Amino acid sequence: MTALEASGRNAVPAVEKSTAGTRPAHPASDHPRRATARKWAEIALFVGPALALFLTFVVYPVVSAARYSMYKWNGVSQFSDAEFIGFDNYARALWGGSDPATHQAFRTAYTEPFWEALSHNFAIIFLSLAIQLPLALIVALTLNRKFRGRAFTRVVIFAPYVLSEVIAGTMWLIIFDPNGVATQWMRAIGLDMPAGGWFEDPTWGFWTVFFIITWKYVGLAIILFLAGLSGVSEDLQEAAAIDGASWWQIQWRINIPLIGPTIRIWAFLSIIGSIQLFDMVWVLNRGGTAGQYSTIASYMMEIGFFRSDWGYGSAIAVIMFFLSFVIALAYMATILRRDNAHPRKAA
Amino acid sequence: MANMRRAAAGAAIAASMALLAACSSSDPGDGGSSADASSSGGGSGDEPVTLTWWHNGVAGDTGENSLGDYWDQVAADFMADNPNVTIEIEQIQNEDLQRTRIPTALQSGDAPDLFQQWGGGEMAAQAEAGYLMDLSDTLSADIDRLGGGVAPWQVDGTTYGLPFQFAVEGIWYRPSLFEEAGIDAEPTTMDELADAVQKLKDAGINPIAVGAADGWPAAHWWYNFALRSCAQDVVASAGTSLDFSDPCWVDAGDQLQAFIDTEPFQPQFTSTVAQTGATSSAGMVANGDAAMELMGQWNYFVYEGFTDGSDEAIAALHEDLDWFPMPAVDGGAGDPSAAMGGGDGFSCYVDAPVECADFLAYIVSDDVQRGYAEAVGGLPVAPAAADAVTDPVLQKIATTTSSAAYVQLWMDTLLGPNVGGAMNDGIVNIFNGTGDAQGVVDAMIAAAATS
Numbered sequence: 201m202t203a204l205e206a207s208g209r210n211a212v213p214a215v216e217k218s219t220a221g222t223r224p225a226h227p228a229s230d231h232p233r234r235a236t237a238r239k240w241a242e243i244a245l246f247v248g249p250a251l252a253l254f255l256t257f258v259v260y261p262v263v264s265a266a267r268y269s270m271y272k273w274n275g276v277s278q279f280s281d282a283e284f285i286g287f288d289n290y291a292r293a294l295w296g297g298s299d300p301a302t303h304q305a306f307r308t309a310y311t312e313p314f315w316e317a318l319s320h321n322f323a324i325i326f327l328s329l330a331i332q333l334p335l336a337l338i339v340a341l342t343l344n345r346k347f348r349g350r351a352f353t354r355v356v357i358f359a360p361y362v363l364s365e366v367i368a369g370t371m372w373l374i375i376f377d378p379n380g381v382a383t384q385w386m387r388a389i390g391l392d393m394p395a396g397g398w399f400e401d402p403t404w405g406f407w408t409v410f411f412i413i414t415w416k417y418v419g420l421a422i423i424l425f426l427a428g429l430s431g432v433s434e435d436l437q438e439a440a441a442i443d444g445a446s447w448w449q450i451q452w453r454i455n456i457p458l459i460g461p462t463i464r465i466w467a468f469l470s471i472i473g474s475i476q477l478f479d480m481v482w483v484l485n486r487g488g489t490a491g492q493y494s495t496i497a498s499y500m501m502e503i504g505f506f507r508s509d510w511g512y513g514s515a516i517a518v519i520m521f522f523l524s525f526v527i528a529l530a531y532m533a534t535i536l537r538r539d540n541a542h543p544r545k546a547a
Numbered sequence: 548m549a550n551m552r553r554a555a556a557g558a559a560i561a562a563s564m565a566l567l568a569a570c571s572s573s574d575p576g577d578g579g580s581s582a583d584a585s586s587s588g589g590g591s592g593d594e595p596v597t598l599t600w601w602h603n604g605v606a607g608d609t610g611e612n613s614l615g616d617y618w619d620q621v622a623a624d625f626m627a628d629n630p631n632v633t634i635e636i637e638q639i640q641n642e643d644l645q646r647t648r649i650p651t652a653l654q655s656g657d658a659p660d661l662f663q664q665w666g667g668g669e670m671a672a673q674a675e676a677g678y679l680m681d682l683s684d685t686l687s688a689d690i691d692r693l694g695g696g697v698a699p700w701q702v703d704g705t706t707y708g709l710p711f712q713f714a715v716e717g718i719w720y721r722p723s724l725f726e727e728a729g730i731d732a733e734p735t736t737m738d739e740l741a742d743a744v745q746k747l748k749d750a751g752i753n754p755i756a757v758g759a760a761d762g763w764p765a766a767h768w769w770y771n772f773a774l775r776s777c778a779q780d781v782v783a784s785a786g787t788s789l790d791f792s793d794p795c796w797v798d799a800g801d802q803l804q805a806f807i808d809t810e811p812f813q814p815q816f817t818s819t820v821a822q823t824g825a826t827s828s829a830g831m832v833a834n835g836d837a838a839m840e841l842m843g844q845w846n847y848f849v850y851e852g853f854t855d856g857s858d859e860a861i862a863a864l865h866e867d868l869d870w871f872p873m874p875a876v877d878g879g880a881g882d883p884s885a886a887m888g889g890g891d892g893f894s895c896y897v898d899a900p901v902e903c904a905d906f907l908a909y910i911v912s913d914d915v916q917r918g919y920a921e922a923v924g925g926l927p928v929a930p931a932a933a934d935a936v937t938d939p940v941l942q943k944i945a946t947t948t949s950s951a952a953y954v955q956l957w958m959d960t961l962l963g964p965n966v967g968g969a970m971n972d973g974i975v976n977i978f979n980g981t982g983d984a985q986g987v988v989d990a991m992i993a994a995a996a997t998s
Contacts, residue, residue: 274965274998275650276669277676292997302996308986309969309993377826378815397818400760402981485760489817490972490979506646507968509997 262521268514275510282511289515310503313491314516317499320406324413324474324495329467332414336421337463341451343422344429354423361419369483372412373399399484405492413480417473421466428462429455461539468531475524496520596900597633599659601648602893603641609856612638617922625909632902645669653678653896660899661907664708664892666699667956668786668963673894679707680895685904689911696928699956700892709911711919713890714844714926715948716767717872724752724838733871737806740874744811747838753813756828756837758821759978763959764828765816766971767841768806769987770887770958773799775876779885779953786961789995791988795880800984802876803977813837817979822849829853833864841873843889844926844944870940872947882952889957890928962991969994 269289273282291297293314296307343353360368376382376398383393394401398408432455440450456463478497481487486502487494494502497520504513600622604615615638622634637659639648644663652658653673664670673679683690683706690697690706700708720733725743728750734740747754759765774782777795785791813819813831820827821842829846831837833853840846850868854860875883893910895903909915916932919925926936926945936945948954959967973990976982 272997274672276653276672276678278654281676302993305989305993305996309990374824377824378818379826393815396979397815400815400817400979402979485820489760489762489975490981506964507994508650508964509994512997 262518265514265517265521268511269518271511273511275508285511289512290519292512293515293519310512313494313499314496316491317487317494317496320493321475321477321495323406324410324477325471327410328414328417328470328474332418332421332470333463333467335414336418336425336466337456339418340422340425340429341455344426344455354426358419358423360416361423363416365416365479366483368412368416369480373484376408400489400492402490402492405488409481409484409493412484413477416480417470421470424462424466425459428459432458464535464539468528468536471531472524472528475520475527496523593631595631595633596902597635598661598900598903598906599635599637600893600906601637601639601644601652601659601662603639603644603663603891605638605640607852609852613923614925617919620922621910621915621918622906625906629902629905632906634906658896658898660896660903661893662896664700664894665960666708666710666890666892667960668967669960670700670707670894671702671787672963674702674705674707678897680897680899680904682706682709682895682904682907685901686908689908692913692931693911693928694930695954696890699890699960700894708892708894709907710890710892710928711911711916712892712925713888713928713948713954714944715872715886715888715951715954716841716843717870717886717944717947718755718839718841718874719832719846719850719868719870720839721832721835721867722869723867724750724835728752728838733869734874735871736874737876741809741811743839744809748810753831753837755811755813755839755841756819756831757812757816757840757978758819758828759812759817759975760819761821762971762975764821764842765978766959766974767887767957769799769803769970769974769977770955771841771873772802772806772876773958774885774887774955775881775883776802776879778880779882779955781880782955782958782961786956786963789962789966789991789998791991791995796988796991797984798879800974800977800987803974804984807978817975822852825853844941847938847940848924865938865940868940870943884950884952886947886951886954887957888948888951888954889960963998965998966991966994 268279270284270286271279271282272285272288273279288297292306292310294311296303296311339357343350343357374380376393378393378397382398386393394404394408396402396405399405436454436458437450440454445453476497477495478501481493481495481498482501484493487498491499496516500513500516500520503509504516600618602615602618604612604618606612606615618636622636626632626634645665649658649662652662653676658678670679683704686706686709689709693709696710696713697706699713700706700710718734724747725731728743728746730743730746732739734743744754757764757768773796776798777793781793781795813828813836816828819831822829824830825834828837828840829842829849830853832840833850842849847868850864851861854864872886877883893907895907911929913929913931916927916929917935920927920932920935924938924941926941926948927933930949933945933949936942955961959971961967962970969990970987973982973987976986977984
């Protein structure tokens with residue numbers, strides 16, 4: 201499948217390009233002022249449309265959400281009639297607010313589900329790095345050789361990632377139905393489904409969903425890693441083999457370090473994706489009847505949209521935005537920094 | 548018909564398809580602006596007027612759309628009688644219509660002239676925001692003619708909408724499975740229901756199917772317990788006072804817990820949706836995998852959807868499908884013959900031309916209501932149209948509706964999405980074993996404090 205391979209190969213140069221960061225040389229000019237004006241005209245021409253779109257569809261909604269989050273607003277009445285309540289919506293989500301009359305009620309009804317949803321996001325981040333990363337690495341290293349049916353294997357591995365979330369989610373709903381295939385297989389080997397059902401069991405629901413998320417997204421990691429590996433010079437591996445390095449030593453000392461930038465980029469995408477995880481948990485059953493596998497995004501949708509608590513929902517959205525933003529910046533500044541600072545070191 | 552009354556929220560594919568359909572059908576100009584142009588003149592003359600009408604009559608899985616087709620015909624008839632009026636219809640899937648399209652349209656000030664209205668707390672919020680036309684005077688004769696069914700479309704005595712359908716819920720059951728388990732009479736009390744449940748379990752039959760994964764079908768059990776433990780005015784006033792201090796609210800949850808403890812529902816009921824697929828609660832009843840289900844009258848048509856659609860198959864299903872009112876709960880301050888119910892209606896946008904009210908009056912007129920019963924199989928509100936209901940099961944539901952001591956509107960509709968949603972989630976927690984009776988009331992109190 202050439203398209204896939206092509207996209208796989210492209211992934212590496214993309215990483216390299218972002219790490220290269222070379223500055224274009226200033227062309228010598230006899231008319232610096234005219235050149236400056238022209239430069240600005242060029243910038244306006246090329247950046248203008250994109251900037252306008254960005255301001256309209258990214259910045260403006262973010263600012264609006266921040267504004268809505270300061271109001272008590274049911275989404276039905278005119279926003280101009282909504283009551284300004286400052287940071288009360290945030291307080292309700294984060295610790296239940298300081299009003300003793302409602303503190304306890306808010307803690308149980310809002311703070312706990314909020315933190316539960318957030319804890320699921322962080323559990324998914326952690327589990328992705330702890331389970332998906334090694335799994336994807338092992339598969340990628342194993343597949344990183346020429347064999348018959350390589351393209352086909354890659355397509356199969358990548359297929360879940362290409363499937364639409366709604367279709368994949370509906371498929372798993374059928375498989376994990378209380379009377380579905382998964383249950384029959386478990387019964388065939390003498391076990392049973394979790395007591396509350398695959399998705400709705402308070403303990404196991406989250407793990408069923410994590411299994412599906414892994415199934416869905418591990419293909420991306422494998423394809424990225426394979427693309428990275430294809431950029432590792434075979435000379436290095438042959439030289440190491442001549443020097444007597446075992447297969448494991450070659451992987452551990454040569455291949456894995458050399459695809460480090462790819463791994464770090466994947467981890468970045470995975471972390472941000474985990475914070476924003478929504479479609480799959482929503483399709484399965486809106487984060488579970490009791491929030492068994494809720495995420496901060498599904499929680500936002502449930503309360504903001506379906507309960508018409510728009511101010512509070514906006515506050516959750518802003519918290520989610522803030523989290524993604526801070527984590528992305530921190531990751532850029534620390535872990536991705538080495539890739540940016542030493543472009544030569546990148547594979 | 549059934550699907551759009553309360554389509555399973557989880558059916559995301561269907562929803563997105565319906566959304567596509569809604570988008571594609573929205574081209575013929577948006578109506579609000581044309582309404583503005585025509586609203587000034589008082590509307591009584593022959594000035595051309597365009598009415599936009601949003602309703603939830605969309606085609607089901609089979610492509611059949613009896614409600615949508617009937618509304619098309621009603622609009623065409625009205626336009627023939629009133630040549631100056633043009634009616635532009637948009638059919639929009641129920642959840643999209645209620646949760647997205649109507650709220651955003653009202654916000655934007657460019658709302659349809661006539662649109663679906665479910666009554667209760669949500670309508671009260673719309674009325675408070677000044678979006679709805681006061682119909683109390685213009686349609687007073689129709690309001691009197693329709694009778695008590697209009698109450699959920701009124702706020703403090705002011706009428707903001709009129710229902711074209713209203714009915715109580717009850718328990719659907721398969722007589723053949725009752726026979727198999729040796730149950731010879733329809734349960735009329737909770738004790739008799741418990742007795743029937745036990746007999747069905749002994750016979751190896753799932754007694755009651757409930758689509759708890761969708762939330763609201765589970766919540767309806769709690770509503771019925773609350774209806775019986777709480778006095779009529781406690782429930783009715785809760786819609787506006789949001790006061791849940793009466794101990795009857797906790798008592799409802801305790802009764803539900805005791806009922807769940809008798810294990811009357813199918814296994815893994817929290818993984819079961821209400822209407823989609825053979826393993827849904829409706830599918831279980833339609834396929835004979837469960838004997839009973841608590842549901843509104845729309846489920847009659849949901850069950851039909853699980854047959855192959857042929858007349859013989861539907862006749863065979865009707866042959867073995869019956870209905871009885873929710874059994875009376877002993878004790879409690881509520882009337883034992885009170886019932887939970889709900890319906891569908893329409894409201895006029897505040898800036899709509901007066902022809903909107905004329906058309907609404909036409910929709911709920913006796914003849915159109917009769918036609919509605921005949922063409923769609925719905926339960927009309929107009930008493931004069933009652934004779935058009937010929938199906939014996941639907942007649943039973945109609946009789947129960949009219950003979951109930953009082954009919955309480957669905958509690959989630961009554962309380963509106965915020966408090967109602969918190970209530971439903973709290974109730975599902977009882978079903979999940981992760982919450983209790985007090986938790987439901989606490990969640991409602993917390994939600995009430997935010998609105």
